[in-house]
Amino acid sequence: MSFKRVSVGLLGFILSIVLLAYLFRLPLTSWFLTPMLGKSGVELHCIDWSLSSKLDLNIEKLCLTYQGQQIELAGIIANKQQVTISRANLTVSNLAGKQAPNSTQTEFKKLALTLPEQRPLISIQQLDVVSPFTDNPVRLAIHEKRLNQFTVSRDFNADVAISNYEVKANIALDDKIAERFIELPKGSHFTSESQLRFDGITVAIESVINARYQHAIEQCELSFTAEGQASAKYQLNQQFMYADLSALNNQLSANRECLNNIANQQHQSFIKAQLPLNWQLQIEQPVTIEGERLSAPMVKLLTTEGQSEITVSNTALSLQNPLTSLNSQVRVDFISRDIDELKLNAHLNEKSVTADFQLSLDSLPTFLDFQADSIQVSGKLRVDELLSKLVVKKLSADISAKNALLADLKITEFTSHIVTQLSDEQHLSAKLSSQAKSINYNEIQVLKINNELSVNSDLSVGELFADIDAKTTAAKLITPQITLNKLSIVTNALQSRALQATHHVFADGLEALVSHHMSKVAHPFELVIPEQAISKFNPIISQFEPLVTITDGVVSGIIKGDVNLQQAKGDIQIAKLGALYNDYLANDFAIEIEGEFNSGQLNIVPTKFTLNELRAGAVVKNIQGQLQVTANQPCAANLTGQVMGGAFVVNKFCPLRDNQxxxxxxxxxxxxxxxxxxxxxxxxxxxxxxxxxxxxxxxxxxxxxxxxxxxxxxxxxxxxxxxxxxxxxxxxxxxxxxxxxxxxxxxxxxxxxxxxxxxxxxxxxxxxxxxxxxxxxxxxxxxxxxxxxxxxxxxxxxxxxxxxxxxxxxxxxxxxxx
Incomplete structure (x- = not known):
């Protein structure tokens, strides 16, 4: 009796303990599992379980964290043979993102899983993975075929094997799977087979890729194809990625219809003849990403014909601000049917570009307003604010052409050197030096021309103010009427709201000073003839009348007017003029002319002139009279003088009038x-x-x-x-x-x-x-x-x-x- 009571009491005690343990199962489970899971780096946040009538374990909710990755499991039924999970949510942290200000960087460790040799097989009917790599959650189904070997299906297919120290996965992707994440244009496709290895710190991927991306803009079809092997590694702690894409064969192409959108047929034909439509992209050296910094040592873009090549090297940029942080070197070697050579070496440093360039052409395109042949261009360039207002800070260039034609203007053996520079204070300076063997305009020809031009301007004032200095020289100016030698024009000008310029002109020893003020509404000018010997006009006069020679005298004057209005007034003084015509001789001629030019007509008020002596067989002395020009018709009136001991008078004489x-x-x-x-x-x-x-x-x-x-x-x-x-x-x-x-x-x-x-x-x-x-x-x-x-x-x-x-x-x- 006593034994029976003891047995019943003991059983009751055990049942009481079991009952208490079941009633306090949740805290007891947490107390028991937390240190055990902690050995594998797993943190337990929540658990809610119960036993079914068949003594199966029914876990309503289980929350775990492993190395910063969170997983929530629900609807778990477990027994000795199978663990079935109806729903699961996995949240993957932004491995490459910035940490919160008050948080510390997650330290990833090598996998050291304690995997039991025997346990129930796991089946997850629905797993939703949320990560920064996709806009929408990835939905998966996972089934464990054998211990620690899983099959993944639904949004993509994979075979996963887990060991104590590594996770291996074979993943296959195709068009249907890709379309769940991105919208593929018609005609595009994507397939890949990848092998992934993860040891807790490093993710390594080996892939075989076959992809084609096609995009159409109206009738223009653009396509990119990639085929071959690629490999990559990503180190979580250092946030460092290494990608080897050298075995990929990448092709970029466009169809001919893309150029049909160019409306001008001449432009279209020219571009079709120059621009290759098929290119090959080669990434010869591994691309790396460290934190937010991407680096690409060498990328090449080549035409399939192999004649042209674009090489981008030493590229580095921030993934957060790729354009503003871009640093790279670009080399272009381009040859086409009409372009003999185009070379460009550029260094991109964030928002600035420095480059040297070279261009050779046999001739310019025929659709341009001007033509030239044997063109050579070379120089250096620096551009700042590349992505905003595009400021050219420095430019130096040499330009040459054997022949150039603009309308009726023909230039032979032209060369030019230009240097421009813009300081940080917005001060612009430019110098242009040009030479040409000859310039022909209709019947006018200029030989051996040299021009030196310099411009200085301050762009910070908001308006264009520029100081301009120039010097132009020419060996000869030839027209049907006249030929001038040793021409020289020295120019000083100021460009503000209008152009104010002064030109000091020399030709055949003659000197003149021209000032003008050119605006939208007026163009006043002033021509000053400094006092100089009239004999300097002999080279010009001899072209009209070879028998005339000036032997003495001085001339000076000033003319003011407006080019736009075709109006001018002037005052010209001639004194002590001596001239020889064949063997006629005139000595000491003097006159002061006041004239006015208006709408193509010259008028000179009656002006007294004197001539001391005229020798033409008979000697005529003390000649005087009045010169007057009316509507371009010159006349001499009241002409008097002494001859053969007597006197004479002429009432009026008009040299250009036919009948008088x-x-x-x-x-x-x-x-x-x-x-x-x-x-x-x-x-x-x-x-x-x-x-x-x-x-x-x-x-x-x-x-x-x-x-x-x-x-x-x-x-x-x-x-x-x-x-x-x-x-x-x-x-x-x-x-x-x-x-x-x-x-x-x-x-x-x-x-x-x-x-x-x-x-x-x-x-x-x-x-x-x-x-x-x-x-x-x-x-x-x-x-x-x-x-x-x-x-x-x-x-x-x-x-x-x-x-x-x-x-x-x-x-x-x-x-x-x-």
């Missing part, structure tokens, strides 16, 4: 200077003459019609020892007595009609009335005389002292300016 009559009036002319040829002629005439000569000027030449000469007071005619006169008397005996009356004649009246033809033939109809004192006989003599006045004047000039004067002046001054 200028009336020349003479008075008090010394008859001896008019008639006597030389001292040996034996004929002398004394007395004074006056007359009127209507000079008719037309296209046919110069004529005198119905001119008259009359005597002023008495005169005398003497003929002594004149062989010609004596021969006439001997031949015509019947006139001998009459003619002898002329040998010593006191002239009472002399009248002569004067007619001059355009060919130079002069006709004089002379009526001579007088008295021969020796023979006490009155004389009334009529005489007609014809002679070529051009020949006569030539004879007078040759016999005049002008010959010596001309030779002297020409040798002294004219030859120095030829």
């Amino acid at each position: 009559t200028a009336t020349v009036k003479f008075e008090n002319i010394d008859a001896s200077k008019l008639v006597t040829l030389d001292a040996e002629s034996g004929i002398s005439l004394t007395g004074r003459l006056a007359g009127t000569l209507p000079v008719v000027i037309s296209k046919q030449g110069i004529e005198v019609k119905q001119g008259q000469l009359v005597n002023q007071g008495d005169g005398k005619l003497l003929i002594t020892n004149n062989a010609g006169f004596e021969a006439v008397k001997a031949q015509q005996q019947e006139l001998s007595t009459t003619l002898s009356l002329l040998e010593n004649l006191d002239i009472k009246q002399l009248k002569s009609s004067v007619d001059l033809k355009s060919d130079g033939w002069l006709h004089l109809g002379v009526n001579l009335q007088g008295y021969n004192e020796q023979q006490q006989q009155a004389v009334n003599f009529n005489y007609n005389h014809e002679e070529n006045i051009f020949t006569l004047l030539r004879a007078l000039r040759l016999s005049d002292e002008i010959t010596q004067k001309v030779e002297k002046e020409y040798a002294k001054k004219g030859s120095n300016d030829g």
